Amino acid sequence: MHSATDNQEPINLDLLSDNDLVDKPVACRLIGGSHTPIDSATLYRGIKAGRFPAPLKISPKISRWRVGELRNVSKVAATERAA
Numbered sequence: 001m002h003s004a005t006d007n008q009e010p011i012n013l014d015l016l017s018d019n020d021l022v023d024k025p026v027a028c029r030l031i032g033g034s035h036t037p038i039d040s041a042t043l044y045r046g047i048k049a050g051r052f053p054a055p056l057k058i059s060p061k062i063s064r065w066r067v068g069e070l071r072n073v074s075k076v077a078a079t080e081r082a083a
Helices: 024-032 040-049 067-082
Strands: 056-059 062-066
Touching (some): 024 062, 062 067
Antiparallel strands (some): 056 062
């Protein structure tokens, strides 16, 4: 398992495994899209409302999200739209 961080060059989101851990900028891209990521405030409002998964606290100052949980957000939204 690796951690994709904003200190690295841009990553191909399609190459991430569902078990990978990503930082906030990548989490925003996974939910909103590579070219139109959601804002971090939107991410935290969605977490508070239960629409988005809460991060894993790696340390007091480091949070990471599981890629599979973030991808599931899009699947749920598509299912709700189709209903």
